[in-house]
Amino acid sequence: MFSWDLLANAVVAGLLIGGFYAAVSLGVGLIFGLLDIANIAQPAFVILGSYAAYVLNSSYGLDPILTGLLLTPVFYLLGAAVYRVYYTSFERRGEESLRGLVFFFGILFIIEVSLSIIFGVDYRLIQTWYGSRSIEFAGVGVAFRYLVPFVVGVAMTLALHLFLGRTFYGRAIMAVSQDRLALRLMGANPVQIKTIAFGVGIAAASLAGALLISIAPVIPSTDRDYIGRMFAITVLGGMGSIGGTLVAGIVLGIAESLMATFFGPSWSLAVSFGILLLALAVRPAGLFGR
Amino acid sequence: MKTGRTLLVALAVIVAGILLAKLRVNPYFYFAGYVILQYIVIATAWNILGGYAGYVNFGTPAFFAMGAYTAVFLIRSVHAPLPVLIVAGGLVAALLGLGIGYLTLRLRGTFFSIATLALAVVLQTAIINWEYVGGSRGLSVIRPSGPPFGNYVVFLFTVMGGLAVVSVLVARFIERSWIGRGLAALRDNEEAAECMGVPTLKLKLFATTVSGFFLGVAGAPFPYYVTFVEPNSAFALDYAVNALAMPMIGGTTSWVGPVIGAVLLGTASQLATVTISSEMNLFIVGVVLVAFVVLAPEGILGLVRKLRSR
Amino acid sequence: MAGPLLEVEGLVKRFGGFTALNRVSLSVKAGERFGLIGPNGSGKTTLINCVSGALPVDGGSIRFEGREITALPPHQRTRLGIVRSFQIPKPFTSMTVRENLGIPLEYAAAGRAGGEGSADADEILESIGLHAKAHLRPAGLTQIEMRKLELARAMAARPKLLISDEAMAGLSSTEVDDILAILFRLNTQGITIIMIEHIMRAVMRFSERIVVLDAGERIAEGTPDEVVRNPAVEKAYLGE
Numbered sequence: 001m002f003s004w005d006l007l008a009n010a011v012v013a014g015l016l017i018g019g020f021y022a023a024v025s026l027g028v029g030l031i032f033g034l035l036d037i038a039n040i041a042q043p044a045f046v047i048l049g050s051y052a053a054y055v056l057n058s059s060y061g062l063d064p065i066l067t068g069l070l071l072t073p074v075f076y077l078l079g080a081a082v083y084r085v086y087y088t089s090f091e092r093r094g095e096e097s098l099r100g101l102v103f104f105f106g107i108l109f110i111i112e113v114s115l116s117i118i119f120g121v122d123y124r125l126i127q128t129w130y131g132s133r134s135i136e137f138a139g140v141g142v143a144f145r146y147l148v149p150f151v152v153g154v155a156m157t158l159a160l161h162l163f164l165g166r167t168f169y170g171r172a173i174m175a176v177s178q179d180r181l182a183l184r185l186m187g188a189n190p191v192q193i194k195t196i197a198f199g200v201g202i203a204a205a206s207l208a209g210a211l212l213i214s215i216a217p218v219i220p221s222t223d224r225d226y227i228g229r230m231f232a233i234t235v236l237g238g239m240g241s242i243g244g245t246l247v248a249g250i251v252l253g254i255a256e257s258l259m260a261t262f263f264g265p266s267w268s269l270a271v272s273f274g275i276l277l278l279a280l281a282v283r284p285a286g287l288f289g290r
Numbered sequence: 291m292k293t294g295r296t297l298l299v300a301l302a303v304i305v306a307g308i309l310l311a312k313l314r315v316n317p318y319f320y321f322a323g324y325v326i327l328q329y330i331v332i333a334t335a336w337n338i339l340g341g342y343a344g345y346v347n348f349g350t351p352a353f354f355a356m357g358a359y360t361a362v363f364l365i366r367s368v369h370a371p372l373p374v375l376i377v378a379g380g381l382v383a384a385l386l387g388l389g390i391g392y393l394t395l396r397l398r399g400t401f402f403s404i405a406t407l408a409l410a411v412v413l414q415t416a417i418i419n420w421e422y423v424g425g426s427r428g429l430s431v432i433r434p435s436g437p438p439f440g441n442y443v444v445f446l447f448t449v450m451g452g453l454a455v456v457s458v459l460v461a462r463f464i465e466r467s468w469i470g471r472g473l474a475a476l477r478d479n480e481e482a483a484e485c486m487g488v489p490t491l492k493l494k495l496f497a498t499t500v501s502g503f504f505l506g507v508a509g510a511p512f513p514y515y516v517t518f519v520e521p522n523s524a525f526a527l528d529y530a531v532n533a534l535a536m537p538m539i540g541g542t543t544s545w546v547g548p549v550i551g552a553v554l555l556g557t558a559s560q561l562a563t564v565t566i567s568s569e570m571n572l573f574i575v576g577v578v579l580v581a582f583v584v585l586a587p588e589g590i591l592g593l594v595r596k597l598r599s600r
Numbered sequence: 601m602a603g604p605l606l607e608v609e610g611l612v613k614r615f616g617g618f619t620a621l622n623r624v625s626l627s628v629k630a631g632e633r634f635g636l637i638g639p640n641g642s643g644k645t646t647l648i649n650c651v652s653g654a655l656p657v658d659g660g661s662i663r664f665e666g667r668e669i670t671a672l673p674p675h676q677r678t679r680l681g682i683v684r685s686f687q688i689p690k691p692f693t694s695m696t697v698r699e700n701l702g703i704p705l706e707y708a709a710a711g712r713a714g715g716e717g718s719a720d721a722d723e724i725l726e727s728i729g730l731h732a733k734a735h736l737r738p739a740g741l742t743q744i745e746m747r748k749l750e751l752a753r754a755m756a757a758r759p760k761l762l763i764s765d766e767a768m769a770g771l772s773s774t775e776v777d778d779i780l781a782i783l784f785r786l787n788t789q790g791i792t793i794i795m796i797e798h799i800m801r802a803v804m805r806f807s808e809r810i811v812v813l814d815a816g817e818r819i820a821e822g823t824p825d826e827v828v829r830n831p832a833v834e835k836a837y838l839g840e
Contacts, residue, residue, distance in 0.1 A: 038400040040348070040407060089584045099583050101346050101403050102534055106580035109531050113573045221527075228408035235401075266419050273405075273412040277393050280401055468706055475692050475703045482690035485652060486757055487678040487708025543694065 002262070008140050010261040011254055016146035018253020020215065022246040023153030024208040024226060025233040026160055027201035032231070033240030034177040035197055037086070041104040042230060043223035044111035045202050049075065049209020050124075050218045051115055057126045064126050065152060068210030072203040079202025080195045082107065087191060108223065116220040123217035131214065149211040154246065156207065161242045163200070173197045177240060225269060232276035251275075296462065300455045307451035311439045320447040324515060326556035327450040328508050331457045332529065333536035333548035335504030338461055339497045340534070341542030342470060344477035345399045349390075349406030350533035352413045353383040353502050355524040357509025362423045362519055365431055372434075372449065376510040383506020384499045391498035395491060414525045428520025431513045446511050457504045461545040464500070473497060474543075505533075528572065532559070535579040541591025550590055603666050605630040605792050606651070606682075606761055612659030613646055613816075620646045622816040623660065628761070633787050634794045635807030635824070639837055642813040644796050645687065648763050652684045653677045664761070678708045681760030685753070685767055689746040691738035697725065697749055698734040704757035721756060728752045728782055744775045751782060762786065763794045768802055776802055804828070812836065 024046055031039045052071055053064040062070075090100045130144040164170040172193045212218060233252055237244030252275055256268040311320075332350065339345050347353075357379030364370040364378055390409060394402040418426045437445040464470050475483035476490045484490045513519045532555065540551030555575065562571035586593055604627035613621040621643045628634045638644050649655040651662055653674035662670045669677055683704075692700050701721040725731040728748050733741060741749060747767050754762055764783060768776045780802055787793050797803045803810065804824040812820040812827055814836035820827050827833055 038404070040404065085584065097399055098340070098344050098346055099587050101348075101400065102538065102583050103580060105346075105348055105407075105531075105534065106576055106583060109527070110573065110576040110580065112527075113569060113576055117569050117573060224407075224411050227404070228411060231404045231408070266415055269415050270412050273408045276405065276408060280394060280397055280405070471699075471703060472707060474694060478692040478694050479690045481654065482686065482692065482753075483703065484674045485654070485678055485684060485686075486704040486753060487675050488703065489673075489675045489707075491673070 005139075006261060007258075010257045012137075012140045012142060013146065014254030014257030015250055016142070016150040016253070017215075017257065018250030019150035019153035019246070020146070020208075020211060020249075021153075021229055021233060021253050022249025023149070023156045023204070023211060025230045025237075025245055025249060026156060026242070027204045027208070028230045028234045029237065029240060029242060029245040030160070030173075030204070031198055031201040033234050033238070033245075034173060035194055036177070037083075037091075037194075037198070038101055039104050039198075039201070040101065040227065041082075041108040041111065042201070042205060043226040044108040045075065045079075045205035046209040046212060046226060047115065047218065047220065047223040048111055049206040050213035050222075051119060051209075052206070053210035053213055054124050054126060054218075063128065064210040064214045065148075065207070068207035071206045071210075075206035076199040076203040078199075080199040082202070083195050083198035087194070112220045112223055119220065121219055121221075123219050124213065125217040126214045128214045145215060149215055152207070152211055153249075156204065157242060157246045160200075160204070164242060169193065169196055228269060228272040228276055232272045232279060236275060236279040296459070300459060303455055304452060307448050311444045311448045314441075314444070317441075317443070320441075320443050322560045324443065324447045324450050325560065326553060327447070327454045329532055329536060329552040329556045330454040330549055331450070331504055331508040332533050333540070333552040334454075334457045334461045334545065335501050335508065336533040337537040337542055337545070337548045338464060338504070339501040341537050341544075341547065342465060342473040342477065343494055343497045345395070345494065345497070346403045347406045347498075347501065347533070348403055348530060349408075349410040350505060351525040351527070351529045352406070352410040353386060353505035354509035354512075354529050355413065355417065355521070356383045356386055357506030358512040358519060358524045359417055359420075359423050360506070361510045361513050362429060362431065365513060366422065366429070372511065372514070376449075376453070376507055379510030380503040380507040383509070384503035386506075387498040387502025388495060391495045395494045395498065410525060410530065414521050417521050417524075424519060426521060428518055430518050433514050433517065442514065446515055449511060450508075453507055457507070458545055458549060460500070460504070461548075465545055469493060469496065531572065531575055531579065532556075535575055535582070537589070538579060538582050538587075539589050541589030543588070544591060547589050547591050554590075604628055605632075605665060606794075607663040608647075608651065608660070609663070610660035611647065611650060611657055611662070613643075613650055613655060614658050620816050621650065624813065624816070624818050625660075626811050626818065626821070628792060628794060630760075630792055631787070631790060632792055633806055633808045634792070635803045635810035636794055636796045636813065637798070637800075637803055637810060637827075638813035638819075641815075642836075643816040644813055645765060646816075647813070648684055648765055648794075648796065652682060652763065675707070678704075678757055681758070682763070683708070683754045683757040683759035683761070684763040685750045685765055687766045687769065689738075689750045691741075691746065691749055691753075693738055696735050696737055697730055697741070697752075698722070700738070700749060700753055701725070701756040704753055708757035724752050724755050727785075728755070729778075744771055744778070747771065747779065748782075751779070755786065759791055761792045761794065763796070765796050766798065768797060768799050780806060 027042050028039065031037050031042065049068060049071065053067040056062045056067045057064060086100060086103060090103065130148060134141050134143040164174055176190050176193045229252060233245055233248045236251065237248035252272060255275065256271045259271050260268050332354065336347060336350060339347055360379040360382040361375040364375055390405055394405045417423065423429055433442040439445050439448065472488045472493050475486065475488050476493060480490055512524065516523065536551030536555050537548045539555055540549065541547030559571050559575060562574060582589065606628040609625050611621050611624045624647060636644050646655065650657050653672060657670060661668060664680055664682060669680065692703065698721050701724060705721060722731065725734050728751060730745060730748055730752060733745065738746060738749060751767060768779050776799060783793055783795065783806065795803060795806055807824055810822065810824055810827045811818055812833050819832045819836060820830045
């Protein structure tokens, strides 16, 4: 049953959620796309951010975006610590591939199980003050619940882009991703730079998680829904092109939205998986890749 | 161990299994024993790809569940007998492995691993939407009457014991053959292996297919074991983490490691689940996994080897 | 055999916007000692990667013994007799030295008729001086022993064409002579050898013919004497 109205709504909804998906994937884009560290635990950190926001919201009534931002330093330190362990145990010994992957899976697993022990398997959601409102835009209803995360997502993308392009540490991260030797000649320590990058990537998860729980209900196993999405977006976006991540996020969001509108919502995960496989088969370097 | 002696041990194990079945000890023993034997198959299967070739499969639940749901489908549609269920379950899972392998093994191992992680989620969604096998509500399965040993769980216990023996023998055979040597070469350095004449893609596809086959085989008797099959239990996270942890703890370079890991971790898990809680058990398994990966990556076998060479 | 053993024609290789090889052609005769030199980044290793099959090409063709091999995967080229050693040794770390040789013997050399008979791993290890360490893992080898293992592994693959990629980098003078002697000996046994090296005295002594690459293009070809006197070569190495 097709109508232009339905299509327009689907596209707009997809666009908005896509911006959010991009925000969620920024961490992976940074850590996996640029630094080539297969951090499959990223979705778990996002969910951790969601639950942290939930706790602070239900105890103190804090707005999730505020919480997300406030907790960024905490998550940054957490990310730095995780990277240090990863580096000492694996990267330094040159055994990244097999064991590093299993290590991150272990982290993902421990976080998910811990959350389910502490919070159980009930769905949690944060009702924001703007959550129930919406505006009309060119005949299409736009819910604030999706619009705000979209805006924040775009802002995060922009912020990260500026960070990587304009600041010393940001440029150092770009340099590390391309040529470790050049970085050393520059006088910076690659390990320190990667620690910072990893920390930033996990810090991004904090805010992304807070956004997530204001959009849709969350349970500990929600992280697994995002694995396919995050990596599909990162690969499609070009493995480290931050702008590409945003575009890829929107592409995925619209694809999922169209699928959900015309074929039913339960197949949305298949969309990201399909896009991931397609992106890997066609262009491992993605749309914008190096 | 020489081949002749190994086959003798295998035979002894089978005989022991049958004797145990006939003895009819505490019924819980067969329930728990089935789980541990099932994990021997799972860990061994996982290790054929993970330990021998170095490609990590995070989507074990997908393959296990494919075996289970193939069985459900065949039970419901044609009341197929258990041997058919096992072979069919294995074949479907093998095809799944081949498919995923074909799509991702030309790229780095990391992408294969990520794809397997996403695969489990997607397949679960697909099964949830398939009403014929129960969808999200699940499906009841009635065990056939008149099983050997008089009790179906006891019977399944011996069947799984037989499957464990077969899977271990196959793994051992592969490990010691030219295929196993080629897999070890590509695990150590894939580029060099390819340049030394090893057809790496073909070997990887072989390993993925065989690994998938035995994971499916492990899942095929599951419907009769639980009698009520629903996606959450067939796709349980337990399979994902145990399939990794058991070979890692035991040691990944040989067929012995997964067996040790399955027996040790399987028994400990059963105890923990009963005495504490199943979730705490999972938590502990996760911590143990990370501890081993960081501190003792070669597992118990590696530690033993180090102690011996002192 | 009438034609050249290896014929590379108009080879093009790009990495994104960067052209690493720009229509490079060369041909190597059977039994020849061939040198490939050029400043850093000139495309030597890229060329070797294309010939061995590690990298797909964007244009041009590669023929071995008259047969088009441009589409073949690396392991099949090895089985045909094109074997390369790696600049940074890539041993199989979980295997002993002997087992390292076992892999090419089993996969590359098996079933191929001809060559110098059925010399097994021990013979090769003896000839190269690694026999005493045959039971050790690569972790227990010194730098030069690792390089020798790299060569020994290549020998075990029964090459018709051996491509030695900077096997001597960072070695002492005596060690260089050691490796050179091995390569000379392999050549007298009938193996065609392409040597990529920065150590000029080795290349000059070893090569019958040299091709010089610079910035992805062939700028000179000839005997060692001719190449050394070529002003274009001097400019490439020393700049204007």
